[in-house]
Amino acid sequence: MIFRQLFEPESSTYTYLIGCRDTGKAVLLDPVLETVDRDLAVLQELGLTLEYSLETHIHADHVTSACRLRSLIGSKVAYPEMDGLPCADVSVSEANPLSVGSLTFQPLFTPGHTDAHHSYLIDLCVSRRVFTGDALLIDGCGRTDFQNGDAGALYRSIHEKIFALPCDTLVYPAHDYQHRHVTTVAQERERNPRLGGGKTLEEFIDIMAALDLPYPKRIDIAVPANRLCGDCPVIENAEAMEPPGPSVQG
Amino acid sequence: MIFRQLFEPESSTYTYLIGCRDTGKAVLLDPVLETVDRDLAVLQELGLTLEYSLETHIHADHVTSACRLRSLIGSKVAYPEMDGLPCADVSVSEANPLSVGSLTFQPLFTPGHTDAHHSYLIDLCVSRRVFTGDALLIDGCGRTDFQNGDAGALYRSIHEKIFALPCDTLVYPAHDYQHRHVTTVAQERERNPRLGGGKTLEEFIDIMAALDLPYPKRIDIAVPANRLCGDCPVIENAEAMEPPGPSVQG
Numbered sequence A, B: 001m002i003f004r005q006l007f008e009p010e011s012s013t014y015t016y017l018i019g020c021r022d023t024g025k026a027v028l029l030d031p032v033l034e035t036v037d038r039d040l041a042v043l044q045e046l047g048l049t050l051e052y053s054l055e056t057h058i059h060a061d062h063v064t065s066a067c068r069l070r071s072l073i074g075s076k077v078a079y080p081e082m083d084g085l086p087c088a089d090v091s092v093s094e095a096n097p098l099s100v101g102s103l104t105f106q107p108l109f110t111p112g113h114t115d116a117h118h119s120y121l122i123d124l125c126v127s128r129r130v131f132t133g134d135a136l137l138i139d140g141c142g143r144t145d146f147q148n149g150d151a152g153a154l155y156r157s158i159h160e161k162i163f164a165l166p167c168d169t170l171v172y173p174a175h176d177y178q179h180r181h182v183t184t185v186a187q188e189r190e191r192n193p194r195l196g197g198g199k200t201l202e203e204f205i206d207i208m209a210a211l212d213l214p215y216p217k218r219i220d221i222a223v224p225a226n227r228l229c230g231d232c233p234v235i236e237n238a239e240a241m242e243p244p245g246p247s248v249q250g
Helices: A033-046 A066-073 A151-162 A185-191 A201-209 A219-227 A232-238 B033-046 B066-073 B151-162 B185-191 B201-209 B219-227 B232-238
Strands: A002-008 A013-019 A025-029 A049-054 A076-080 A090-092 A098-100 A103-109 A118-133 A170-173 B002-008 B013-019 B025-029 B049-054 B076-080 B090-092 B098-100 B103-109 B118-133 B170-173
Touching: A002 A033, A013 A033, A013 B170, A025 A033, A025 A098, A033 A066, A049 A066, A049 A098, A066 A076, A103 B151, A151 A201, A151 B103, A170 A185, A170 B013, B002 B033, B013 B033, B025 B033, B025 B098, B033 B066, B049 B066, B049 B098, B066 B076, B151 B201, B170 B185
Parallel strands: A025 A049, A049 A076, A076 A090, A118 A170, B025 B049, B049 B076, B076 B090, B118 B170
Antiparallel strands: A002 A013, A013 A025, A098 A103, A103 A118, A118 B118, B002 B013, B013 B025, B098 B103, B103 B118
């Protein structure tokens, strides 16, 4: 599967391009009129043929490019059957999923925002995941003030190894203190308060130096225990330790 | 691939269970001593054999269960080679990835938090993605005050169709106003301010009724245009419209 999450800033709309690598066929989900040229360029760049535009619902905040795409490149217009639109070429419903190459978009009837709104499930697809431990966290990063930590090294690690990955790579960190579960390379490049928005090495080092974090409660037991792979003699003490609190992110 | 994101609340640590569906072999990434029993139960439930525990670094906030797992079920202990731990069975580095069944964990040297910290990339794996349009957004949901919107219906849609999916299903919404890109079913069940933490239907309806949102700027042009699949006569007007602002979430 080929996947792109594309953004239209005026209406803050995500358009998703999903293509089948084997057949070169693709779908644009919720395409926006103003970004037709960009979307056509991405299709060409990836060598994909647009089979369908597909909508989750009749949008109230932007105009779809479905019709324009059809007139420009002959793609078919797919809408939830329940919308009853005569301009649509193809209707989808829970009983009538949309197949493109080896991919299936399974419609899920999810009314409420509109009465015919549908979500779409792709149950089998290829993705890239990176597990970043305490290097890069969601809206944060690991501390650099113990265990030979080094803010400059962390900055380079994140830029050279994580931010260099494709934008939609899924980032699964080792911790989160606010019940967030996953992020992407693009999200952290854009909005991570310590690293995002093009912060320089010097800015990052200043931010890390100013954190003024407390001494980690468990460090004196955890580090020696972990240097023994968590071996048992030390573990006996570890079990009596206080809860650690949010020690790695600060 | 079989994937589980597991959470240890005292240190807010995510442990990742990654298994190969074909061979039944699995890896636990950053397992925590206190959750050994849970992790063994998950392995058993999924019919997986633990080949390795694997660490991103020597943790300072919790004790790994690597050694305990080895003594209980014979799994091998894998650490970054650079940590130089005699208790490890297997050492990994950028030049020495870890393969388990058909999966490869490619180490990425990411120092800074510690000087031997590694992230891991899995470049090809199977995931479940749901594209939720304006039904479920990150920390929000679509409006229900126009286009036959209905808060009760939206509540049921999200609970019955989205929240019923496996917890780690990736949720890709149609909008985000804060540069967030992706969420999961688990994240929204837990912390969505309108729906999470077990909010009742009545609470949700009250929240939606109290939003007091402005009339969407583009709705009178966008809805008719989209009912024509974005057909051109209406589009001419649409292009002259004001920017829409964050109208669907409120």
